[in-house]
Amino acid sequence: MKRSKKERQSLLTEKIADNPFVTDEQLAAEFNVSVQTIRLDRMELAIPELRERIKDVAAKKYDEVKSLPLDEVIGEIIDIELDNRAISIFDVGEEHVFQRNGIARGHHLFAQANSLAVAVIDDELALTVKSNVAFVKPVRAGDRVVTKAIVKGKNPEKNRTFVEVISSVDNELVFKGEFEMYRTKGE
Template sequence: MKYTKKQRQEKLQNKIIENPFITDEDLADFFSVSVQTIRLDRLALSIPELRERIKHVAREHLDDVKALPEEEVIGEIIDLQLDKEAISLLDIKKEHVFSRTGIARGHYLFAQANSLAVAIIDEKMALTAKASVHFHRRVKEGERVIAKAEVKGTKDGKTIVHVVSNVKEEMVFYGEFSMYRSGK
């Protein structure tokens, strides 16, 4: 179905409110228009681009990473509430995929999730004791992986962190990490 420009801009605003992680490319697909058109719509509506949008939304509850320097996190942290929850983005590029298949190598999805599980810990040091991970579907070059970590509690003195990674609305990875923390 084709919308008028006015209809599209209204709908676009709602789509972005519903899902602040939606990319211009996804919006262009959804409305069957070019990415350029979406950019012009955003300009008209004064909606900043995805990265800025998320940072702006997230900034008010973005704690500082404690357990490692932020640049050692794999992916970009866009939300962090220490010992509660955290979100990071990883754009899958050429260097992350198997050359033959273009499929993301498992250890990059693991690394994104694992560094988020370290970053979420409210201590100067955190180390992974155990991890149980499931790769649900193949991730391809060009896809954006959004990992959400949540602290689930304590077991045998370790902090349990669950991480779910999605591409768009689809789960691609799930991991449970058991984390040592200094001082606890």
């Protein structure tokens, strides 16, 4: 009936990955084997029981919630010299690209650049007033985008700071932009 243990086990792995909410009993019925066989399979494949799987999913969700406030900055800042320059990296994942063509959605690159421009200012209130950006080259999932922000000039009377941002992947320019930032204190 079923094409061997191997096949069943690989199907099983898939099934569970696809829907972690399925019980051994349901799986047994689906594969026309006993519940015990399913249990043995899970053991061999080191797949935890239903409750553990569900807990894992829930726990992951919880981690996410906790790490979300960190999206105040998109990308990880690895170097910063306030009011001068800053560098951040951002790893592009599957969730950042268009399904159709695998190219990163522009707003993620913009978000990284904009976040960095805000961060480099370090004022109680730093807001983007204007920006001028160019998406030079497509970025894809798996790429590591390195973004540098450089403070170029100021207009203290108007509380403005100008920041230039360039992003590259493997030392190739993929994005550049100029940001005009507003700050509360003219410094």
